[in-house]
Amino acid sequence: MYPKLFIPGPTHVRKEILEAQTVPMIGHRAPEYSKLQLEVTPKLQQLLYTQQRVYLYASSSTGVMEGSVRQASTGKPILFTVCGAFSQRWYEIGLQNGIPSEKVEVPLGQGITPELVDEALSKGDYDAITLTMNETATGVMSPVKEIAALVRQKYPDVLILVDAVSCMAGVKIEFDAWGLDVCFAGVQKCFALPPGLTVCAVSDRARERAKQVKYPGHYFAYAQMDKRYDKGQTPATPAISIIQALNKQMDDILAEGLENRWQRHQEMASIVQDWARKYFALFADERFLSPTVTNITNTRGISVEGLNQELRKRGAIISNGYGDLKEKCFRIAHMGDLTVEDIRWLLEQMNDILGLQ
């Protein structure tokens, strides 16, 4: 009845993770909750290779995208790097908040490069740069590590804000070593949890910057989160059930081993990429292929909607192309708790439905 999700979020959630939400309700000012948050936070720090703060927001990532730019801008512009629909949305969020917002854009399928960033940053005096590490709309991963190295070296005062929505917990992100300032993701992607919670690492530098912002807002304000951070609490009521599930899932993620997890994601991606090269074509430039979601150009002119209806009968769904790419592309997500066997099974079904061999 419920198809297995090969879409780029929400992803398949294992039964035992769904059930971890059923722990009896606890008070968010009671010791049971503090214990939970103080337990799960170091696991998240381990995942993100950071000693700095990791906040838990009861929100989708979109809210945290908004909070991060509001708290980065002291009046100088923010440079938004745009490579698809989700990075474009971030730019629009900047405008909708009255933040001086400039953008640098690459064609769909391309990624952001250090060279592009260097050229753009050299032309102005910016408060921050936004990077959509994994553009879910196009299946593009940009080299955040290399870009961050450039920014940290040549533009030390520019904050680096990273949307890692569809790749955090699926690829290695060394928050401290790379010198990032904000890095967030909703948990319904590679964390393979129910949606409604965003994990967000914030550097000490970004927290200091926020103190200089005249109107930082409230709900997403680091200053608010910091009031109860050491106590293992959040200022507003947190998404307790999802955090219970996150705590269990983090144990499973660490038990799998982080390097194994990154490897599994890369392996699933390679299988899908090979299949796409053989039967269709990859939409993204080969230099920027995402390890978590593959956008496939519909070179055969199949009905993506029709394919999905057939897949549904067999217990799975994939995603159509995003926005203008609908029917021109389709996307297979290979993230979270999906396995190599799941991916092989899916591709067999697709071959069978489409008569490919």
Place this chain on the structure above:
Amino acid sequence: MYPKLFIPGPTHVRKEILEAQTVPMIGHRAPEYSKLQLEVTPKLQQLLYTQQRVYLYASSSTGVMEGSVRQASTGKPILFTVCGAFSQRWYEIGLQNGIPSEKVEVPLGQGITPELVDEALSKGDYDAITLTMNETATGVMSPVKEIAALVRQKYPDVLILVDAVSCMAGVKIEFDAWGLDVCFAGVQKCFALPPGLTVCAVSDRARERAKQVKYPGHYFAYAQMDKRYDKGQTPATPAISIIQALNKQMDDILAEGLENRWQRHQEMASIVQDWARKYFALFADERFLSPTVTNITNTRGISVEGLNQELRKRGAIISNGYGDLKEKCFRIAHMGDLTVEDIRWLLEQMNDILGLQ
């Protein structure tokens, strides 16, 4: 091991409601999700006696408090009515967002009256007024119906923004008939659901007003919600598991009968109030006693912390006084799915622990 919660949120969540979160994950752009949202929304409209829109935000109420004032202010000030810590916070949220914010305040334990509002609104030209219907910190309910009648009659252009966090689904709120513009609540209070979701009714008038706001923000923007509202979707990924639980809970709420539900809350409140009058004293003015949470003045100088430790051994917890009222007061919540029997049991335990008879 887990005490039953007699605190003003999160409240006790029944096992079958916790389990309703374990429905297999669905895509938020798939028909399964649209069906869910289109199913639950009319139930919420019924609960709030409204034909206008009801949004589901993946957020705590605090975020929606912020969104509501950001979208109400076209440059004229907002009048914040303050009667305790949570209404005061709303005022601070206004300031933190650069909104021209004025406040009118009553002493702790008092409620906001139509006369007070009339006097304050007559002195200026306001975009909106905020009302904290049930001030959780003091156990005070203000007469929103009467205040709204006054505002609609004498100040038709002033939007009425209502924080109903700790009373929605516990008392009757006739959104349309009263002429409210925004009314929201997190579901971890009288809805008796896990936290992370806010239900928010918004009038057509408030949606029109928001279109005149230069920087309405993004995540909480009604214009964003409206893009997919008719399709039964939200712009960002919604808190799907909690919405599954909400859908089940709304069936149970409607099966109980709304009038029965209001009656049950009033009955639980009366029992606690009588007990408080007999053994301690009510903190709130008798005219403003909340039907969902009672703040009790600690006239006997008991150790509230100690009482709670003993209660915990017996499987329950109550709340200490809020902020400066800690140990000077204690709060018993009688909301959500708690029953008259639960309340009687709790008071018996307290009598036994404290040696009252």
